[in-house]
Amino acid sequence: MSEKRYLFKKKLIKSLYFGGTLSSADLSAIAQKNIQITSKAINELVDEGSVLAAGYAHSTGGRCPQLFSLKPGLMYVVAVAMDQLTTRISLLNMENNFVGEVRELDFILSNQSTLINELAGHLNQFILDSGIPKSKIAGIGIGMPGFVDSEKGINHSFLKVQEGSIVSILEKITKLPVSIDNDSSLIALAEFKIGAAQGKQNVMVVNIGWGIGLGMILNEKLYRGNDGLAGELSHIPLFTNDKICTCGKMGCLETETSLLVVVEKAMRGLSEGKPSILKNLNPENVEEAAELILNAAIQGDTFAVELISEAGYNIGRGIAILVHILNPKTIILSGRGSIGGKLWTTPIQQALNEHCIPKIAENLNTEISTLGSLAELYGAAALVMEHYDEVHPKTKTRNTLIQINN
Template identity: 50%
Template sequence: MNEKKTLIRRKILKELYFQESLSCADICCKIDKSFPVTAKLIEDLMAENLVVESGYAVSTGGRRPLTYTLQKNVMYLVSVAMDQFVTKIAIMDMQNNFISTIEKIVLPLPENPDALQVLTEKIIFVIENSGIPAEKFVGVGIGMPGFVDVKKGINYTFLQLPHNKSLTRHIAEKIKMPVFIDNDSSLIALAELRFGAAREVSNAMVINIAWGIGLGLIINGKLFRGQEGFAGEFSHIPLFLNGKLCSCGKTGCLETETSLLLIVERAREGIKAGRISKLSSLQCDDLEQDCDAIIEAVKTGDQFAIELFSKAGYNIGKGVAVLIHLLNPKTIILSGRGSSAGQIWHAPIQQSLNEHCIYRLHQSTGIEISTLGNQAELIGAAALVMENYEQIPNIKMQLASQQIGHLKVLKHTN
């Protein structure tokens, strides 16, 4: 099969992954090919059991077109979602279903020289124990905090290799399949753009409420990365004169008054000081468990927990006001771990916008809570692989070439 035909086939599979089902005419428009060419390629993909018919589209007045979707249980994605302390690894199918239990490991990234080795070994373990043949895996997508250079495959904050060697190449050589990395907040925005609240929105700001406060920018229907790929460092806008040292080394950053890390810290301090709350059983040695407990307390109306989230929400609103003044987005989407607290965010953020934002600017900006919630980064990491689907044959060839070269060196040495 020639290279051009392979590329077009991959474009079809990619479009079906992101759209779930499409008619032949829809696919023609998306890949910019004629109907006969597209129909023949779809026929070939069906013969190979990669694509199946999924019924007829809704009638628009004429004959209803036949639609197509990806076959189940033929291709799989390895998705990795990392934050500063915990890593989750999952295997997903082409319909974004989790094939098995999500593997969760405590893996601190700051000042941990063993983190990369542990991550790589755990990915290999999940793949080997899945029972899925290696050839059915498309690739691995990894979301991680820090300054991530997507093109070079380097994280300048965590998991650094000597001489800034490519992190993606290093992991790919170990697990023997294509690997792609990106910033966690960018992948959460990608998940919202492709499958969530930003799917039909041209301009949206996706706020990742986590141990920090990340941001993914969707401008003109595309993920905006900036000149070096580092756009969206929302956490480190210096908005407060509180003298608090931020993880970036500056003081008064948005993160110091809004993050889930801060909420857990204040909850623990409040309980220790005698605040009456359902949170009297906080563990004080497990961030994730304590954070989940506080979010559950919010949902059950615990006054102290609501105060903590309301104050953080008001301060997030100050940052959102800056975004609205600069970019005038249609929608602000609250995503990531913290979004699972739900509607508690709306009132304090709206109050903050009323006080700090010009009404003409924010009156048409909606605030939405993500429906993807705590799984947004995993979904985004899987989507990252398919975003790069056309590149995968070349990457596999490079990996095979490197492996052959390595075997020749071993043979010569022996």
Template identity: 45%
Template sequence: MTASIKKYRQLRTDVIKHLYYSKMLTLTELSVLTHKSLPLITNVVNNLVADGYILEYGLAPSTGGRRALTFLLNKEKQRFIIAVAMDQLVTQVAMYDLLNEQRVESEILQFTLNDDPGLTASLIDFLKDYILRSGVPLEQILGLGIGMPGFVNAAKGINHTFFKVAGEGSLREHLTKELGLPVFIDNDSSLIAQAELKFGEGKKLNDVMVVNIGWGIGLGMIINGSLFRGHSGYAGEFSHIPLSLSNKLCSCGKQGCLEVDTSLLVLVERAKSEIKRGVSSSLQQRFADESKLHGDHFLEAAKAGDPLAVSILSDAAFLIGKGLSTLIHIINPELIVLGGRGAIAGEIMIAPVQQAIHEFCIPRLAEHTEIKVSALNMDSGLLGAATLVIENCNFN
């Protein structure tokens, strides 16, 4: 394959990526985004229209001159993406089309991550069953993206914490072989940040920190408009900065980690302890409902204004804000997004986080950092996993 053909094929893929993230674009907008000439972009778009990937949608709003034609991806092209969002207790899978609309209903598996060597086989069985029941042929699936906790080397496709493969092989390669599809993996917090960058509060911003509040406390960092991974690819281990004054042992084996006072598992146990001591709370009735995880019950109770849940969550949010104050001094972000499962609680987390930032952060820095709760809510993990496929596949 000549270099010119390779570049042309890459440009086709880049055009599709920009349309995937922006929904509708004109030829001029695509030319600006790809840094390619308008005649070349026109040629590429015409070929993609002929191949059925792109549709002419209509005229863009008038800006004073001749209205430009807009283009969008064709969801009838029958190309699909499987997205998998994992945390320590729950695995969710969904199938999207090229317009990011779910084409097969999502499913949830209660799936606790641990050192069990059979964990990988269980995940494969779950995904195989989902794909089979979807009725979608493998040749119509572009790939499968998975966001998962742990020390994940996305480039090598290895999770050093969970899903060990015999002989220290690549988890990505093993899953690709077993599922018969291109598979891509990445850290869950990194993908949640990617979702915010492409679809959420961080869209078109350059310096953003996205806190993944869940069974642990993860962090994704957007610096200069791109996901920051650090030298070895493991940047963002926010859970393990030493902020706790307790002697409780963290899952990492160290003491003093932020996680031991702020993870949802800890907050739920604290609520149960207070209820046992006689504190009145709607959580007592909510926890009796086993159809949902207790962490979700806790967050919903806090959002509804339950005094006990609000108090416990506020304490945790203040400590998270204290940790963020340190990062603000180092990174000076434009925006901090509170996301992940914790986004269920909504705006209730913002006040204690801001209180801590005002208390511990230099005012000149604090006043230039905005705090928002993710509008993507629980979809951020799936959307991030979908982008993993878009970023790694081609459309030729």
């Protein structure tokens, strides 16, 4: 089989992954190939056992079109979601269902290049424990915070390397294709592919976590910017509070709105005698503390609600800047903190009402993600499949580890 033919069939598999059940006409339009070429390739995939005939679509007249879907168990993706404190590793099938449990590691991100080898070891062990042969894994997708250049496979903030890239090192050790991207970009990708941003043209996806990330869907495409570094909402200089941000600057949006800041304010308030159902927040376990605060707010605890409302209002001030510049249709609140649900939308809307020109914001909708803390894992899986039909720029063999006929 020629490489061109091989990659075209992989493109069809990719299209079925994202589209679910599709007809030859649907696939022809997506692949921008004529129906005869597409139908022949699809029938070959059926004969090879990669694709199944999935019944017929409804028709208002004429012959009902045959539908196709991927064979269950065809292959899997390893999805990794990293933040400054923990790393989660998961396995997903082609229906975006989790296979087995999500593994959580106390893996603290830093600039130590030796951590890449440690991460590779965890990935290899996870795959071994899953019982799935590497020949059936399409690749590894990794989301991480920081200034990530997904094209070069490097992170300018964490896991810096002297030679090669994060991607090249991990590919060498795991013997699998690896793709990395910024965590907020992947959260936006997940929302666009399977979440609240499906079918929408201009969407801002706000990632509420240890920072305030941003992923942008512009004209139905994920916008990464010139160097892949777009979306650093956290570092808009919005305050004159003399607080040093993690980026080294002062007064960034993050310094008054991140969940880390919410935890700090909660512990300070409790030490000053603020009445609350919150007790004994552990500064050594900020993940648990943040979850406790959000749950207390959901239960109506006045102090916890005040903390979320203050952070939400300030996030809204940051979003107001985006609204004036980009005029989006929808704002989606996603990520770890989105479990707070509507507790965020009221203060954010208040800020938008106060700081936006009414005409610009009159058709703006604010929604809560249904993917929650799993969004980054879904996005990491989608990242793998976005690259599934590409050729590696150096070796010309990217993703050829997966054979079409299993």
